[in-house]
Amino acid sequence: MISPQDRLEQIQRIIVTAEQMRSIESRVFAAGMPIAALMEKVASKLAHRIAALYPLPNPRRVGILVGPGHNGGDALVVARELHFKGYEVMLCCPVSKLKELTEGHLRYATSLEIPCHPQIESLQTCDLLIDGLFGFGLERSLTDPIAPLIEQVNHWHQPILSIDLPSGLHTDTGKVLGVAIRATQTLCLGLWKLGLLQEEALEHVGSAELIDLDLPLTDVLAVVGDSPLVQRGTAQAAIATLPLSRPPTTHKYKMGHLLLVCGSRRYAGGALLTGLGARASGVGMLSIAAPESLKPALSAQLPEALIIDCPETPEGAITAFPSSFSLDSSFDAIACGPGLTSDATAIVEQILASQCPLVLDADGLNILAQQGTIPTLQNRQAPTILTPHLGEFKRLFPDSTVTECRVTAVQRAAQQTGAIVLLKGARVAIADAQGNTRINPESTPALARGGSGDVLTGLMGGLVAQAIAKLPKETSEDLRTSSISVDLIQSGAWWHAQAGILAAQERTELGVDAYTLTQFLIPALRQQVDAADSKTFSN
Ligand SMILES: NC(=O)C1=CN([C@@H]2O[C@H](COP(=O)(O)OP(=O)(O)OC[C@H]3O[C@@H](n4cnc5c(N)ncnc54)[C@H](O)[C@@H]3O)[C@@H](O)[C@H]2O)[C@H](O)CC1
Numbered sequence: 001m002i003s004p005q006d007r008l009e010q011i012q013r014i015i016v017t018a019e020q021m022r023s024i025e026s027r028v029f030a031a032g033m034p035i036a037a038l039m040e041k042v043a044s045k046l047a048h049r050i051a052a053l054y055p056l057p058n059p060r061r062v063g064i065l066v067g068p069g070h071n072g073g074d075a076l077v078v079a080r081e082l083h084f085k086g087y088e089v090m091l092c093c094p095v096s097k098l099k100e101l102t103e104g105h106l107r108y109a110t111s112l113e114i115p116c117h118p119q120i121e122s123l124q125t126c127d128l129l130i131d132g133l134f135g136f137g138l139e140r141s142l143t144d145p146i147a148p149l150i151e152q153v154n155h156w157h158q159p160i161l162s163i164d165l166p167s168g169l170h171t172d173t174g175k176v177l178g179v180a181i182r183a184t185q186t187l188c189l190g191l192w193k194l195g196l197l198q199e200e201a202l203e204h205v206g207s208a209e210l211i212d213l214d215l216p217l218t219d220v221l222a223v224v225g226d227s228p229l230v231q232r233g234t235a236q237a238a239i240a241t242l243p244l245s246r247p248p249t250t251h252k253y254k255m256g257h258l259l260l261v262c263g264s265r266r267y268a269g270g271a272l273l274t275g276l277g278a279r280a281s282g283v284g285m286l287s288i289a290a291p292e293s294l295k296p297a298l299s300a301q302l303p304e305a306l307i308i309d310c311p312e313t314p315e316g317a318i319t320a321f322p323s324s325f326s327l328d329s330s331f332d333a334i335a336c337g338p339g340l341t342s343d344a345t346a347i348v349e350q351i352l353a354s355q356c357p358l359v360l361d362a363d364g365l366n367i368l369a370q371q372g373t374i375p376t377l378q379n380r381q382a383p384t385i386l387t388p389h390l391g392e393f394k395r396l397f398p399d400s401t402v403t404e405c406r407v408t409a410v411q412r413a414a415q416q417t418g419a420i421v422l423l424k425g426a427r428v429a430i431a432d433a434q435g436n437t438r439i440n441p442e443s444t445p446a447l448a449r450g451g452s453g454d455v456l457t458g459l460m461g462g463l464v465a466q467a468i469a470k471l472p473k474e475t476s477e478d479l480r481t482s483s484i485s486v487d488l489i490q491s492g493a494w495w496h497a498q499a500g501i502l503a504a505q506e507r508t509e510l511g512v513d514a515y516t517l518t519q520f521l522i523p524a525l526r527q528q529v530d531a532a533d534s535k536t537f538s539n
């Protein structure tokens, strides 16, 4: 039997749509679990968590918004439990037609003399609001009387805690259906709903937490599949994937040789930040091809790197590799793009034509877009990882529906090109050509800053080089490609985000310039590994 800790780790990785959640729920009910019993379990866990988050005596007055379905039912059971714990609870139920179970709980709450008001104004003096209007059953845009009620509540100042989802959000796309609650915190029930991980939803979700309902893993996996294509990134998965422990008899070339191609006189920092990101990855050997005029600065900051001085244009962009240099099989991976400027077309073309695994970013992506993204990458045999932000993504894939759904757009881009595509943003989404998809659930706006992407490119390049270096030299192109998994790329995205989060905690969100970020990569990893170890030992 799987341990409770391993089960929870698996549950934390799963992401469901409303339809999948309904199917899982149906299996559990068909197996004999009464709906009312599950609702009791949900609400008792919620009430317990809410009492821990907002302990008495302050806040004391709790206003609870009750909708027509079972989300409203959950809210009513929470109301009853908080009432017995000593909170001063009041309800607002703006609809008259309720589902049977919800109706019963309303009757009972009323019999306990918990006041229920049709008008939301009565709840304005509450210290805390709980949103139980709609969960994954919301089907269409909200209208009168609920839409104006939500608008009003969103202008008040007390914290709002949403049950399952902020009411008004689409469970799958995270889009606002007319209007939606802006929650301070969302307690998601049982399994992560896809919509909560979509960037569109972030302003409404607040901080998000999963309330485990002990849904049987067999029922969950029967619906989502044993190895679901779309998964939520977790710390444990990232730590298990990163090359944290080295074989005792290893040597530097076995730990990967990464070539960085980056920087120009104008964007000298692009080369430096990429180099510092690569350094933190632990890669065995680092070579940096940069304009020859940057050599002194790079050597001073990265004394361990081999600097390959490249001829440059009068403006200081790389024109080509030096004539003595050959882009041969001595490199396990190339990371290319930050700070190159658009004048470095020839060298990017040469790299795209090479057989070397490649992480492409920034100007490298813009040059690829000019060449024609899909045909160029379809001709590439070696593994390719693209790390665009939204603007670069739109240039690479002008026909994409990225404004509709980022996750679908990334999946399609990966399938069209054969590359692993990582779309940057508050919720990084990563997909490969087979549809394997990862969403990084945690980040910080402190990373929205020039140069933080360069750090990611170097870090990612170092991880890819180490993964490739582990393979026997004669490994086929197909096997090399499959050895670079979305989990590896997700582990890099997770690490980078955790460094930003730790740096922001210590220095405020204003204090996370890209150089500082590089200095937090190792401390953040140390902290996360220690936290994971202490969890293992305490179980
Ligand atoms: N999955 C679980 O393990 C459990 C989930 N629970 C909670 O139940 C809700 C889902 O309940 P459901 O009744 O299916 O849906 P909702 O409460 O979200 O509301 C549906 C209700 O609202 C009507 N409706 C839909 N859209 C609109 C609209 N735009 N305007 C007005 N009315 C609308 C629809 O017709 C229904 O009547 C889940 O999120 C959990 O909170 C249970 O506790 C059991 C365990």
Ligand SMILES: [K+]
Binding pocket: 071, 131, 132, 133, 134, 135, 162, 163, 164, 165, 166, 167
């Ligand atoms: K809700």
